[in-house]
Amino acid sequence: MDKFLSVNDVQNLDELVKIALEIKANPVAFGDVGKNKMLGLIFFNPSLRTRLSTQRAARHLGMDVMVMNIDKEGWKIETQDGVIMDGDKAEHLKDAAAVISQYCDIIGVRSFPNLQNKEDDYADAVMKDFVKYSHSPIVSLESATRHPLQSLADLVTIRENSDKPKKKVVLTWAPHPRALPQAVPNSFAEWMNAADDVELVITAPEGYDLDPEFAGDATFTNNQDEALKDADFVYAKNWSSTTEYGKVVCKDNSWEVTEEKMALTNNGKFMHCLPIRRNVVASDGVLDSENSLIIAEANNRTFAAAAVLKTILENK
Amino acid sequence: MDKFLSVNDVQNLDELVKIALEIKANPVAFGDVGKNKMLGLIFFNPSLRTRLSTQRAARHLGMDVMVMNIDKEGWKIETQDGVIMDGDKAEHLKDAAAVISQYCDIIGVRSFPNLQNKEDDYADAVMKDFVKYSHSPIVSLESATRHPLQSLADLVTIRENSDKPKKKVVLTWAPHPRALPQAVPNSFAEWMNAADDVELVITAPEGYDLDPEFAGDATFTNNQDEALKDADFVYAKNWSSTTEYGKVVCKDNSWEVTEEKMALTNNGKFMHCLPIRRNVVASDGVLDSENSLIIAEANNRTFAAAAVLKTILENK
Amino acid sequence: MDKFLSVNDVQNLDELVKIALEIKANPVAFGDVGKNKMLGLIFFNPSLRTRLSTQRAARHLGMDVMVMNIDKEGWKIETQDGVIMDGDKAEHLKDAAAVISQYCDIIGVRSFPNLQNKEDDYADAVMKDFVKYSHSPIVSLESATRHPLQSLADLVTIRENSDKPKKKVVLTWAPHPRALPQAVPNSFAEWMNAADDVELVITAPEGYDLDPEFAGDATFTNNQDEALKDADFVYAKNWSSTTEYGKVVCKDNSWEVTEEKMALTNNGKFMHCLPIRRNVVASDGVLDSENSLIIAEANNRTFAAAAVLKTILENK
Numbered sequence: 001m002d003k004f005l006s007v008n009d010v011q012n013l014d015e016l017v018k019i020a021l022e023i024k025a026n027p028v029a030f031g032d033v034g035k036n037k038m039l040g041l042i043f044f045n046p047s048l049r050t051r052l053s054t055q056r057a058a059r060h061l062g063m064d065v066m067v068m069n070i071d072k073e074g075w076k077i078e079t080q081d082g083v084i085m086d087g088d089k090a091e092h093l094k095d096a097a098a099v100i101s102q103y104c105d106i107i108g109v110r111s112f113p114n115l116q117n118k119e120d121d122y123a124d125a126v127m128k129d130f131v132k133y134s135h136s137p138i139v140s141l142e143s144a145t146r147h148p149l150q151s152l153a154d155l156v157t158i159r160e161n162s163d164k165p166k167k168k169v170v171l172t173w174a175p176h177p178r179a180l181p182q183a184v185p186n187s188f189a190e191w192m193n194a195a196d197d198v199e200l201v202i203t204a205p206e207g208y209d210l211d212p213e214f215a216g217d218a219t220f221t222n223n224q225d226e227a228l229k230d231a232d233f234v235y236a237k238n239w240s241s242t243t244e245y246g247k248v249v250c251k252d253n254s255w256e257v258t259e260e261k262m263a264l265t266n267n268g269k270f271m272h273c274l275p276i277r278r279n280v281v282a283s284d285g286v287l288d289s290e291n292s293l294i295i296a297e298a299n300n301r302t303f304a305a306a307a308v309l310k311t312i313l314e315n316k
Numbered sequence: 317m318d319k320f321l322s323v324n325d326v327q328n329l330d331e332l333v334k335i336a337l338e339i340k341a342n343p344v345a346f347g348d349v350g351k352n353k354m355l356g357l358i359f360f361n362p363s364l365r366t367r368l369s370t371q372r373a374a375r376h377l378g379m380d381v382m383v384m385n386i387d388k389e390g391w392k393i394e395t396q397d398g399v400i401m402d403g404d405k406a407e408h409l410k411d412a413a414a415v416i417s418q419y420c421d422i423i424g425v426r427s428f429p430n431l432q433n434k435e436d437d438y439a440d441a442v443m444k445d446f447v448k449y450s451h452s453p454i455v456s457l458e459s460a461t462r463h464p465l466q467s468l469a470d471l472v473t474i475r476e477n478s479d480k481p482k483k484k485v486v487l488t489w490a491p492h493p494r495a496l497p498q499a500v501p502n503s504f505a506e507w508m509n510a511a512d513d514v515e516l517v518i519t520a521p522e523g524y525d526l527d528p529e530f531a532g533d534a535t536f537t538n539n540q541d542e543a544l545k546d547a548d549f550v551y552a553k554n555w556s557s558t559t560e561y562g563k564v565v566c567k568d569n570s571w572e573v574t575e576e577k578m579a580l581t582n583n584g585k586f587m588h589c590l591p592i593r594r595n596v597v598a599s600d601g602v603l604d605s606e607n608s609l610i611i612a613e614a615n616n617r618t619f620a621a622a623a624v625l626k627t628i629l630e631n632k
Numbered sequence: 633m634d635k636f637l638s639v640n641d642v643q644n645l646d647e648l649v650k651i652a653l654e655i656k657a658n659p660v661a662f663g664d665v666g667k668n669k670m671l672g673l674i675f676f677n678p679s680l681r682t683r684l685s686t687q688r689a690a691r692h693l694g695m696d697v698m699v700m701n702i703d704k705e706g707w708k709i710e711t712q713d714g715v716i717m718d719g720d721k722a723e724h725l726k727d728a729a730a731v732i733s734q735y736c737d738i739i740g741v742r743s744f745p746n747l748q749n750k751e752d753d754y755a756d757a758v759m760k761d762f763v764k765y766s767h768s769p770i771v772s773l774e775s776a777t778r779h780p781l782q783s784l785a786d787l788v789t790i791r792e793n794s795d796k797p798k799k800k801v802v803l804t805w806a807p808h809p810r811a812l813p814q815a816v817p818n819s820f821a822e823w824m825n826a827a828d829d830v831e832l833v834i835t836a837p838e839g840y841d842l843d844p845e846f847a848g849d850a851t852f853t854n855n856q857d858e859a860l861k862d863a864d865f866v867y868a869k870n871w872s873s874t875t876e877y878g879k880v881v882c883k884d885n886s887w888e889v890t891e892e893k894m895a896l897t898n899n900g901k902f903m904h905c906l907p908i909r910r911n912v913v914a915s916d917g918v919l920d921s922e923n924s925l926i927i928a929e930a931n932n933r934t935f936a937a938a939a940v941l942k943t944i945l946e947n948k
Binding site for chain 1: 680684687809907908927
Binding site: 280295 | 414420
């Protein structure tokens with residue numbers, strides 16, 4: 001694996017999940033794989049889980065880490081080619097990426113969308129330019145369109161919690177006061193579609209269909225109750241509108257995942273990538289129930305990241 | 317020791333001081349105790365000494381460290397239970413604490429008081445919720461009410477500098493232009509009361525009595541000169557009023573610790589936790605004198621923290 | 633070497649360059665030199681290359697690193713002696729430096745000029761006070777007047793790219809929308825003058841002469857074309873006026889280094905310390921040409937820093 005931006009970069013998905021579970025069972029099993037290697041984590045946007053879990057993952061492999069919140073610690077970065085840089089941007093991404101990559105054996109990059117213009121966001125310029133100009137492999141820590149480390153951790157969590165040959169997994173939109181990126185649901189859909197043991201159903205209000213590139217052949221319905229029926233896993237997440245791009249179109253609180261909603265499922269497990277607005281996206285009752293996997297899922301972020309770093313370091 | 321929030325968490329105070337001095341004498345003596353372990357340092361408020369000394373302490377034990385200034389790098393955290401989180405807070409403390417604790421073997425937390433409402437501050441909710449929801453032991457890096465790593469370093473410093481069986485230690489209030497927390501004096505008093513070789517005298521203007529929970533049986537007087545008489549150690553610190561909670565009530569500069577004041581003591585040593593406002597809290601003459609322990613005291617922060625981490629890692 | 637603030641602190645310049653190239657050839661060659669040692673990096677101003685390259689350099693030597701952006705993570709620092717600290721500054725530099733130095737075996741410090749008053753800036757008070765009050769050696773990560781780690785990396789880069797016994801190196805002023813420090817050109821001139829294989833020519837508009845302390849015996853001309861003739865290396869950099877101190881006096885875009893300008897040279901290599909404003913300081917054509925060394929030069933920052941740290945750690 002020479003980069004990790006989406007499930008398409010993964011040669012063997014089942015093997016990657018297996019490695020994550022091996023490292024979880026024995027965190028120091030591959031404690032020398034990253035010896036004398038440096039991971040750079042470059043954040044254009046805030047992070048808690050991703051940063052800390054990826055740092056820990058690197059250390060499990062004996063790999064060093066440098067973290068830079070480039071939005072706060074650095075200066076503004078130019079991404080357009082050929083411009084006369086006499087404005088407020090002090091460095092071009094092509095130079096920053098090339099330079100940083102010389103100090104690091106792998107670079108993790110987080111860059112969120114602006115939610116102003118879908119075409120711009122979906123071009124995923126920051127992530128792609130890092131790949132283009134970096135001398136070292138790039139790992140997405142969440143781009144404008146995808147969050148693959150989260151999705152891998154989600155798949156690990158699903159497999160840990162069910163050995164059914166075909167699990168019904170429901171991705172349900174949920175309310176939120178602010179306009180959020182589509183990266184997590186896009187990526188989750190893409191990964192679930194790639195897993196042969198998952199039947200994916202997506203439910204969201206009108207105006208919230210995911211892009212077909214990500215939704216693939218998943219069943220889509222505006223009827224949340226129907227979708228939840230017999231679900232083995234319920235994956236809740238808010239995202240902003242896709243038709244009125246980046247806007248909050250639906251404020252219907254009946255989409256909140258409550259205990260009544262969970263009762264429709266097949267004793268389904270509840271998942272969310274966190275951070276979560278309690279009693280907005282899902283109720284305390286759901287989040288604190290025995291069927292809630294939110295904390296276990298966050299734990300698996302470490303082992304997902306470790307599996308990715310190991311696979312890249314070994315160039316497999 | 318399964319947490320370190322106050323002197324009450326310490327099983328054997330003399331032993332803890334002894335370990336700190338052992339590590340000071342030979343910083344790599346226990347260099348494998350923390351191998352493959354991770355310390356997370358979570359700051360809701362700024363830090364210099366505490367952060368750097370605790371990082372160094374962990375490394376002396378071979379322990380890795382991740383630092384997060386959650387107030388600047390993260391998002392706002394909800395602490396109230398059961399609320400509908402549709403405001404400006406993106407994550408609940410119960411989730412954040414549980415998640416972070418899975419990435420760390422020990423978590424250090426700093427959270428200052430708001431100085432608006434004594435009852436709220438003295439409930440020490442952030443620290444207590446971290447203890448409640450974390451899967452790993454919690455070390456206070458200064459809470460709303462206490463600063464135990466500072467107090468341990470202070471006791472180490474006092475014992476290093478005097479072997480008198482009973483040392484007269486005077487905690488004196490001193491002026492300051494801003495309203496400061498009561499955590500350092502509370503904690504200092506609590507620790508001095510727990511040490512069998514210290515006779516504690518507290519002196520402060522009216523309106524600045526420490527809470528009896530911390531002041532204990534210490535002698536209290538509004539007469540600074542009387543208090544300083546025959547003192548072996550003078551510990552200066554400003555704190556905001558306890559009667560008009562969180563306010564600057566006294567602006568009397570005669571409380572500044574000067575060379576004239578120090579002349580009343582038994583050739584007493586001067587201590588302060590730093591940072592210090594020079595020529596406000598104490599004069600340059602005092603701070604730069606041979607009897608000033610301020611720099612040595614800051615150095616002991618490293619060994620105090622190392623002793624605490626070692627004791628927790630060994631679950632003693 | 634007991635500190636690294638300027639070329640004057642270097643005992644043997646050729647040896648230092650040689651060590652940098654040795655570490656570049658084999659980054660783990662001296663992987664135990666820094667074992668159990670701690671490097672503190674204290675930034676009063678932002679950094680990307682310096683921070684990351686110096687962190688990596690330390691790790692190549694097995695040395696640990698703590699980074700503090702004291703301007704963002706800490707509080708305001710007083711530098712004047714004897715003042716009554718009742719304003720907005722919470723700690724005196726003399727205390728901060730002494731304290732931090734106890735947690736670190738070497739301290740790196742970055743502190744930029746204010747560009748308001750030349751005398752104040754050129755006193756380089758922050759850097760000098762750190763040297764005065766620190767118990768550990770100080771490495772400049774760029775002061776108000778010099779950037780020696782950059783200059784060492786520049787010399788390493790020049791020697792790597794030419795074995796001519798006397799290389800013509802041209803330091804040329806270039807346009808920039810904002811007022812920048814003089815530290816990089818000062819330092820570059822000082823180091824080039826100290827190298828016996830370099831003939832330095834400096835070219836800049838009127839009002840931009842470098843201080844004789846740094847320019848030394850270098851040829852100076854206001855005629856950029858004449859200066860560039862037969863150059864082996866062109867080092868472009870903007871700096872603010874020296875006569876109207878800290879001001880942008882010249883906005884003449886004809887000083888931009890373009891392909892036409894480079895054609896005047898002896899197939900000269902192009903250098904810049906980065907970050908660079910593309911198509912303002914130099915054109916895309918120059919920066920992306922085969923003769924551009926900007927990325928390789930940034931890479932050498934790691935090995936320059938490692939050579940300095942190694943030399944200090946070994947007290948040579």
